[in-house]
Amino acid sequence: MTELTLIRPDDWHLHLRDGAALHTTVAHAAAQFGRAIVMPNLRPPVTDVAAALAYRQRILDALAEVVPADAAAARFEPLMTLYLTDRMTPATIRAARAAGVVACKLYPAGATTNSDAGVTAMRNIYPALEAMQEVGMVLLVHGEVTDPSVDLFDREAVFIEQQLMPLRRDFPLLKIVMEHITTKEAAQYVGEADDFLAATITAHHLLYNRNALFLGGIRPHYYCLPVLKRETHRQALVAAATSGSPRFFLGTDSAPHAAPLKEAAVGCAGCYTAPAAIELYAEAFDNAGALDRLEGFAAFHGADFYGLPRNRGTVTLRKSSWQMPESYPYAETVLKPLRAGETMAWQLQAAA
Ligand SMILES: NC(=O)N[C@@H](CC(=O)O)C(=O)O
Ligand SMILES: [Zn+2]
Numbered sequence: 001m002t003e004l005t006l007i008r009p010d011d012w013h014l015h016l017r018d019g020a021a022l023h024t025t026v027a028h029a030a031a032q033f034g035r036a037i038v039m040p041n042l043r044p045p046v047t048d049v050a051a052a053l054a055y056r057q058r059i060l061d062a063l064a065e066v067v068p069a070d071a072a073a074a075r076f077e078p079l080m081t082l083y084l085t086d087r088m089t090p091a092t093i094r095a096a097r098a099a100g101v102v103a104c105k106l107y108p109a110g111a112t113t114n115s116d117a118g119v120t121a122m123r124n125i126y127p128a129l130e131a132m133q134e135v136g137m138v139l140l141v142h143g144e145v146t147d148p149s150v151d152l153f154d155r156e157a158v159f160i161e162q163q164l165m166p167l168r169r170d171f172p173l174l175k176i177v178m179e180h181i182t183t184k185e186a187a188q189y190v191g192e193a194d195d196f197l198a199a200t201i202t203a204h205h206l207l208y209n210r211n212a213l214f215l216g217g218i219r220p221h222y223y224c225l226p227v228l229k230r231e232t233h234r235q236a237l238v239a240a241a242t243s244g245s246p247r248f249f250l251g252t253d254s255a256p257h258a259a260p261l262k263e264a265a266v267g268c269a270g271c272y273t274a275p276a277a278i279e280l281y282a283e284a285f286d287n288a289g290a291l292d293r294l295e296g297f298a299a300f301h302g303a304d305f306y307g308l309p310r311n312r313g314t315v316t317l318r319k320s321s322w323q324m325p326e327s328y329p330y331a332e333t334v335l336k337p338l339r340a341g342e343t344m345a346w347q348l349q350a351a352a
């Protein structure tokens with residue numbers, strides 16, 4: 001297959017950041033996706049309804065500036081989320097639901113970028129989770145324990161046992177998405193679960209294993225959290241994504257950081273894949289001989305899980321090689337995408 005038309009995909013896990021950065025990030029996301037779940041880990045984090053609605057408006061303002069009103073991209077719809085803290089109240093959850101906020105994000109405090117205001121113990125958010133279960137709000141989880149005695153590469157698998165299993169026992173009707181899964185343990189756990197659990201998988205975790213971090217020297221642009229794992233895990237993720245199971249769907253976790261902040265003694269975690277996300281996924285599915293499963297993963301399973309209508313527009317991809325730019329302008333600095341300067345196998349042709 002050398003050309004492929006899909007129902008317009010959605011990104012169920014995306015970091016757009018804020019301010020001038022939106023001119024870059026929103027343009028890239030809108031060119032590819034119909035909708036995106038926008039992560040709330042700004043500084044300060046998005047913890048109430050007013051902040052979520054104001055952020056949504058800034059995204060829409062940026063969209064209007066970077067995309068012509070008659071382009072397919074102008075229909076891009078940001079889906080807003082709240083950042084759970086120990087102090088989140090049931091009243092805020094109900095108000096958020098009424099205002100159209102679709103999900104809340106659980107960052108264990110200290111697990112990842114801008115997570116210091118996150119949750120310090122699961123029991124602290126039980127009243128909020130009770131309210132979410134009641135009103136049908138989705139819980140998004142960065143599923144890694146923060147215990148420094150647990151090996152970095154084991155933190156996701158340990159989280160499932162120590163945190164996720166008890167959580168699902170206590171809230172059996174709460175819809176949960178385990179975000180950016182990276183291990184065979186997570187793929188298996190989610191694959192065997194009931195209708196209330198799903199997982200997103202990034203393009204970079206489908207295409208790379210942890211060797212990519214050290215190829216000829218340390219490669220900061222391949223560093224994200226949860227960190228890339230060994231090849232057997234990558235293969236399990238590809239099997240899950242291409243299985244046709246509705247439990248798995250697209251979430252890029254495209255996470256921009258200015259190049260100087262990644263190329264530093266202590267470099268930030270996050271891979272920027274938004275400029276060619278659907279092309280990277282197409283490559284991963286093509287490598288697995290499973291292009292026929294891409295549309296379900298990219299355009300149907302997520303919408304169905306969230307109870308939202310499937311998109312009506314389309315995107316067309318062609319197998320033809322091109323070179324990923326070295327960088328993109330990003331506020332006053334630059335942003336280096338994953339694969340910068342390297343060859344891409346698929347190219348987005350058109351969106352309607
Ligand atoms: N994935 C990452 O490595 N970084 C994300 C945070 C996150 O999704 O954990 C970010 O906001 O930069
Ligand atoms: Zn995360």
Ligand SMILES: [Zn+2]
Binds near residue numbers: 013014015039253255
């Ligand atoms: Zn993320």
